[in-house]
Amino acid sequence: MTSTKTALLLVLLGISLNAFAANIPGKKWPGNTTEMYIGMPGTAPSGIAWSDALRKAAQAWNDTTPFTFTFNSQFLDPCTGYSKNPANSNFPNGDGDSRNGTGFNTTVCGNDFGSGVLAVTLIYTESNLLGAEDITEADIVFNSNERYDIYDGPLRFQTRTQDFGRIALHELGHVLGLGHEQTASAIMKATIGNLDSLQEDDINGATTLYNGYRNCPVTSFGFGRSSGSLATGDCRVRELIGGGSDDSFVDTYEFELAQPTQITLEMRSPSLDSVLVLMDARSDVLDVDDDGAGGCNSRITTTLAAGTYAVLANTFDGKSDCGDTFGPYELTLSYQSSTLPLLGRETSLRGGSSTARFSGGVTQNGGLSYSNLAKSTQPVDIKGSIQVDSAHQGKAGFIVVAAVMDNGRIYLRNSVGEFVPYDQAGGVITKAYSKVLGAVENVDILRNFTPLVAGYPSAQVNFLMGYGLSSNPDELYFHAAPINLLTGL
Ligand SMILES: [Zn+2]
Incomplete structure (x- = not known):
């Protein structure tokens, strides 16, 4: 900017x-x-x-x-x-x-x-x-x-x-x-x-x-928080938009929404004067904010249709009256929803395709509303729902629940409700439970979990759920966009 x-x-x-x-x-x-x-x-x-x-x-x-x-x-x-x-x-x-x-x-x-x-x-x-x-x-x-x-x-x-x-x-x-x-x-x-x-x-x-924002390297992004920095060597706005004279640094993130969603974007830094730019898939600017989160931090809250969007983590060109024009930042994407959010594209472990649809979200009020941002002092429920592929309904199958920690470690829930480390080398998928699959499977991913009490006062965990068929136990149908939990409010 x-x-x-x-x-x-x-x-x-x-x-x-x-x-x-x-x-x-x-x-x-x-x-x-x-x-x-x-x-x-x-x-x-x-x-x-x-x-x-x-x-x-x-x-x-x-x-x-x-x-x-x-x-x-x-x-x-x-x-x-x-x-x-x-x-x-x-x-x-x-x-x-x-x-x-x-x-x-x-x-x-x-x-x-x-x-x-x-x-x-x-x-x-x-x-x-x-x-x-x-x-x-x-x-x-x-x-x-x-x-x-x-x-x-x-x-x-x-x-x-x-x-x-x-x-x-x-x-x-x-x-x-x-x-x-x-x-x-x-x-x-x-x-x-x-x-x-x-x-x-x-x-x-x-x-x-x-080409718009695709002129610069694009990092895919989902609900949650990630760290970055604006520094020499980054793309500049004049490169991103294919012209002009704006030499300010810019990092480009892309995210997808499976349904109309009220979102909040925040960019915070101890030193950088942050500027957020929200673009649609055609690189048309939808919103810009400089100091909306107070201090030199920026925030955009808006409701967006389903689709692909870009977030530009930006700052000022040359001088700023509010901090530096380079330095570290944290970018957070959160949502507010009154219904269990749809989780977008389905995927599978072995490349099989299905028509399964997945929904899931974090609630702290018994399902009245959902958001990935959670107060660490209050109990969290994470609810999931799977619309099972009609070809899989009525068949013997199993449900899998995974937690992916910020350090990349994966834990799978076992039959007594404990999350145990997943040994990728071993390749054995721990099942949460087995059952004959119905048309809709509601999954309690986490129930009555108080982050502070459990030792997670400030943490980011991404949850995934999926199902498989007993006749093909190595295949798992699940969702590409995880259910994000960000504690520490
Ligand atoms: Zn001419």
């Missing part, structure tokens, strides 16, 4: 074809998509409609990058919302109309194109929570003082006939946020050439711009 927050609306001019690396200023469309009005009237001498050539050029970007142009077949004058600017010969006046028009014009909405300029893309941006701006409008004005056709291959210098198709490819690259490439072979070079299709550099540039 940058330490300045501005809400400017600015106009940038993308002058093309005087000079065409992938230069990525970092500006981008939220949601990786925008609608282009492509209904330019008329047809090239070759017989191809301008609108078809525009659609083909946009489709080339769609087919090779994470960005998607959608199409509105109506004509929209790119100069809608703009007028001549007497103060500046390159910039038109006005705020546009928040729609992306395309068309021929003798001027850039009243201002001169300038010498040798074939087309101009007018881009509007507004400031974004992470520093690089969001693009809000991009209009392409083609210079109608030039002669155009649509063709492949070398430029037709003798007749000074421009290829509309490659110009459209180039300008659409500006629309999606690319600047000019200086060195590599690219459609985004500032001068037009014999290239008539997207090059590796163009595709890599747009992919980096729209």
